[in-house]
Amino acid sequence: MSVDTRSGDTVDSTAARPVSPGVIAMLALLAAVAPLSIDMYLPAFPRMAEEFGVSASAIQLTLTTFLVGLAIGNLVIGPLSDRFGRRPLLLVGTFVSIIATILCAWSPTVEWLTVFRFVQGFTGAAGVVLSRAVISDRARGAAAAKLFSLLVLVNGVAPVIAPLLGGAVIGLTGWRGVFWVLAGVSVLMLVGVLAVLPESHPAELRSTGGLSAMIADAREVLSNKRFLGYGGAFAFGFGVMFAYISASPFVLQEVHGLSTTWYSIAFTANALGIVVASGANAKLVDRVRPEALLRIGLVAMVAFSALLVVDAVVGPYLWATLVLLWFAVASLGLVIANATTLALGEARRAAGTGSAVMGAAQFGLAAVISPLVGLGGEGTAVPMAVTMLVSAIIGLGGVIFGTRSAAE
Known part of the structure; x- marks a missing residue:
């Protein structure tokens, strides 16, 4: 047993709640979005460079900015979820990520694609950071380790499937089709969060006090x-x-x-x-x-x-x-x-x-x-x-x- 310093309530720190198969599948999908977004369009790099009339390094920058967006998004979205809950941040992040992914598909220049990839990474970080947080909220010890093993398994398989799937999509629709597919996956993720993923971080355990409390959590x-x-x-x-x-x-x-x-x-x-x-x-x-x-x-x-x-x-x-x-x-x-x-x-x-x-x-x-x-x-x-x-x-x-x- 432990005392939550913000609410003064006694909390059973060892308690765990059952995780349904639907929630497990949803968490696996959340974990898969980032590697799919990284690897699916890699086979199209030469075509993209030719279409935009730019160097390979300019196309590579679209991947780098996505990774930077993921890193910064983790730092912003994770602490906010400690205050506002996991589910609202997942819903908002996923919705904006859908818009950013569609804009990637519509990008008229590589510069716009680079900007939209950053936004896609920043908002898509919600799935990456909060899938771990949800497991930590709902499972302990060996049960948590089993669920995290599942996420590792997904992250191991996704990079293998992604280039193959991306190559097939590119062959049929061109590189822009990859982002339409990713947008569809994100829509499925949004529907899944709405349908099967309840809030895992109860209100009585959330941080209060605004920025000062978030800084205290980080410290x-x-x-x-x-x-x-x-x-x-x-x-x-x-x-x-x-x-x-x-x-x-x-x-x-x-x-x-x-x-x-x-x-x-x-x-x-x-x-x-x-x-x-x-x-x-x-x-x-x-x-x-x-x-x-x-x-x-x-x-x-x-x-x-x-x-x-x-x-x-x-x-x-x-x-x-x-x-x-x-x-x-x-x-x-x-x-x-x-x-x-x-x-x-x-x-x-x-x-x-x-x-x-x-x-x-x-x-x-x-x-x-x-x-x-x-x-x-x-x-x-x-x-x-x-x-x-x-x-x-x-x-x-x-x-x-x-x-x-x-x-x-």
């Missing part, structure tokens, strides 16, 4: 060393993934000479590794503590990333690279779900703010890591492997020192 979350440790594992776990996603096309195709088809097969196999590990995590959390599973995943990620560095320096050798990448990426299935469960467990009173900090760090790192892995050029695997290793070490170090400092 409380950021001063929690255990939250910072687990949140760091979450963010830098995604750092490993972004390093892999950004560099693997060049490493596997330019360095190792894989064809586009074989690269797609390898990418799919690695995504399935995340799915397998996430499924195993959902089964294991009933018997093994989430913190133990998190540490196992982080240690595995460090070990296989270190071996990737060795392989990149002395080789690289194709089969060694493929096997080590598979295990390093699959380790995310143990890291992300458990890090999310443990971090938000430390921010129970302000789950929206905690989720916002994690999401902003996640997408902020994505914007930083993408250029880092290209520093050595397209003919070496060393930058990718080193970036993965450094990210994994920081994630593990955060958990070790965060939990140790909090215990002292």
Whole structure:
């Protein structure tokens, strides 16, 4: 039992409410929108550059601004949901995201597309940040870890499906059709929120006092060393993934000479590794503590990333690279779900703010890591492997020192 400092009421901090299949499906859809919005239009980049008469970097900027919008949107929407509730922010964010997505489809110039992509990312962040907050509101411990494993599974499958789906849509309708499809998905999400997703953050637990209370929530979350440790594992776990996603096309195709088809097969196999590990995590959390599973995943990620560095320096050798990448990426299935469960467990009173900090760090790192892995050029695997290793070490170090400092 604990006392809510704002209302003075006694709150059972261990209580959990059942999560219906409809709510689970809705949360999965919320989690899928961001990776779909990132990956579905990637196959159209050359066509878009030709249509607008601009460079590839100008088209790439539309992706960068979307990621920046996601990061900032997390920081704004998450804390606001601690005050106003999850459902109103989801409804408003999703509605505006639908408008922004339609405007992306109508964009007459790449400049307008860039602006609308930022708005789409900012408002679409509601689904990303609040799906985590809703789970934290409604589930505890192993139950929460299972639900977060589902979100990790969705985020592992969506990047595989998105380019394939996007390629089919582009072939039929052109790149603008991708945004019409995304708008339709967002409409489905809005209807789903209205139909099956009740408010999960009761009024008596919401923050009051305006901006000062929001700042106090943020200060409380950021001063929690255990939250910072687990949140760091979450963010830098995604750092490993972004390093892999950004560099693997060049490493596997330019360095190792894989064809586009074989690269797609390898990418799919690695995504399935995340799915397998996430499924195993959902089964294991009933018997093994989430913190133990998190540490196992982080240690595995460090070990296989270190071996990737060795392989990149002395080789690289194709089969060694493929096997080590598979295990390093699959380790995310143990890291992300458990890090999310443990971090938000430390921010129970302000789950929206905690989720916002994690999401902003996640997408902020994505914007930083993408250029880092290209520093050595397209003919070496060393930058990718080193970036993965450094990210994994920081994630593990955060958990070790965060939990140790909090215990002292």
